[in-house]
Amino acid sequence: MLIIPLHKKLSRRNFPLVTLLLILANVFVYLGLQGGDTEVEMEAARYYHESGLEEREWQWLDSYVPPQDQAFREDMKEADALEEAEYDPELVAMVRSRVVESHPDFLDAAQDGAFAEPGTDEYNAWHSDRRDYEALIDRSFTRRYLMRYDDFDPVTALTHMFMHGGVGHLVGNMVFLLLLGILVEGALGRGLFLASYLVAGFGAASASLAVHWGLPTGMLGASGAIAGLMGLFTVLYGRLRVRFFYWVWVYFDYVRAPAIILLPAWLGWELLQFLMADGTNVAYEAHMGGIVTGALLAFGVRQLDWQRDDFLEEESQRDDDRETLASARADIAELRVPQAKHKLRPLLERHPGDTAVLKAWYGACKLKADDPEVNDAARRILALKGEDSDERQLVIDTFREHRRRAGMRMDGSQALQLASRLIHWGALDEGRLLLNGLLRKPRDKEGLATACLKLANKLSADGRGDEARPYVEQVPKLTEDPALLNAARNLG
Incomplete structure (x- = not known):
């Protein structure tokens, strides 16, 4: 059986510095000292x-x-x-x-x-x-x-955690250390994470000593301490639904489930391996000791409220929101508007600038011609800055569709900003429509003059000089700024 938690992607925000230092220490010990x-x-x-x-x-x-x-x-x-x-x-x-x-x-x-x-x-x-x-x-x-x-020594109880019996042993342990470190270090903070890792390693060592005390052999490897991170992970995340990959015999999948169910799964698997092991060099009893120690440490951390809940909950909340959005889209497709809007309202509060949420919200609102929230839904989209091509296209498409609706209202400042963005993106016809409306009752004359020059430049570059001329002629009527007037003369 293989279970790999893959709940968070590595990023600057969750960069596991202590985990990386532990990995480097293990690699140094193996390559340099061993x-x-x-x-x-x-x-x-x-x-x-x-x-x-x-x-x-x-x-x-x-x-x-x-x-x-x-x-x-x-x-x-x-x-x-x-x-x-x-x-x-x-x-x-x-x-x-x-x-x-x-x-x-x-x-x-x-x-x-x-x-x-x-x-x-x-x-x-x-x-x-x-x-x-x-x-x-x-x-x-x-x-x-x-x-x-056969000879307990506190020094070797520590040093054995940083030594390995071969390249495969080292690489396998370090991969799991990285995956679990990404999930646990940010939830505890660096100092508490390091202390918990070492204590879990001592717990794993104690379990192995209890089972094998007196034998003229020994143990090395980081797997006991890493098993402690497994126990920490399951209890810290608790009932939060986390993503993980599992492989049992010929069955495998990538699923979401409460983290706590992995505790009996991992512990039971190690116990089964321990009972069935015959002549193996794998210290399954150390793995069990590490898991139990880690789980107890996490329970204590939660009792003392030392965990970082924002770190623990962010990815689960994001995954829940993705599922909610997918469910709302299904409701929209089936014309279940009240249900869709009920699911989308919390998403709007948490993700006010998310284009997928805004698009779904507008899609739900526009299904009813007299929906009082449709104008606000459109304005939310039209206020987007257009940071990528998909976002820009969403703004353009929404403007094209919504301008035909009676009752569309935007104040002059918003309309001018939108017109400038549309012109900048090359949506010249849409930008002209807004600009023409603003020119009927000009307020921000300097802003309008600048927008007229931008539009005239774009139209001229597009081989539409005749269409550009009226906007060049508007500039002297709107401003006395020498730079703008000079630019208009150059275009004329």
Whole structure:
């Protein structure tokens, strides 16, 4: 099962700075600090093989592990299969050394003399080789700073969150960190987000320690802390409907649903994986611990009212408004005017300059010839600035249609502004109609003179000089401004 929340697009307003810094920190640790570990591990594996330590410990381990311990015996068989397939001896040695160290008590038994009497040459040789091998392998940054299950250390409980076991491990975690960071960081604020991320990581680590305490292995990776963001996301957004993609077996879709339903979905999936896991290296118990910790943190944040509701609600409200607009359009198509207007009124209040809402509102109002709101609906559109071609065309089309309606009223200032915009956009015939009406009772003479010059220029450029001349002749009647008069003479 895969669930990916895709509720917000990355933008300047929700740019997740702390999330980006966390990603950079993880990448730096993997490439910069863990980058030399492969060479260290290969050098240690070479020593493990050439010193004879591999052969000696593998024989001891074979005699120590009982036949009924089938799971561990299977790990040993897989290592032996590499040797039979003639893999590089150093690679085989590396795998065998990890199998040896993963046994919960084999090395302790060897130290206690279970396979060679302490003080004998055999024991001393083994002890010396084991000490030298551990000195080599302990130069690995990963080995020093991963969180070990048999030795709790607050430092490694923190550092393990920034280390990864491979490129795929790193990339997968960072993608989810970015997607969730976009949704959660803005809802909490940067400081609280960082604190919550780290606390969730400690919660995930605690769950893993509780399950595996005492084992001679360890854990690394950011997935526990990222799982905490999953828990934070579900509770912070709560009943708000969010967009997410899901993929379950052969079924997939992109849907909207209350965020809180993802909490049992995510938690249940991790629990199922934990119960079914057999020999996996994935710490599903850490994921569960992170999700629960994140959910509890979000509950506390909500109780203290520390969340940023405007950030949480804006995208859900926008999506709700899109659905409402689509429903209102369907009502208009079915001539259900009262229902459409009822749905559109709140949208007008929230989005007074949205062309889609204004167009739908005008479309609803004009269905009834005597609708008292149709003039206001038209004026809202005609006041648009025409910031793109679609908006300009909407203004032009609305003017063409609505001017034929009886009772269209605009004050002189609005009409002059609209005429100037229409002329500027190249809708010359529509601009002329308005300008001609204004010239009958001129008020803003300077503005009218400027509009006449604009129209005359456009008409002349369009090869319509005869139509331009009357507007050039109007300029001296409207203004004494030398610049405008000079421009009119040049046109004349």
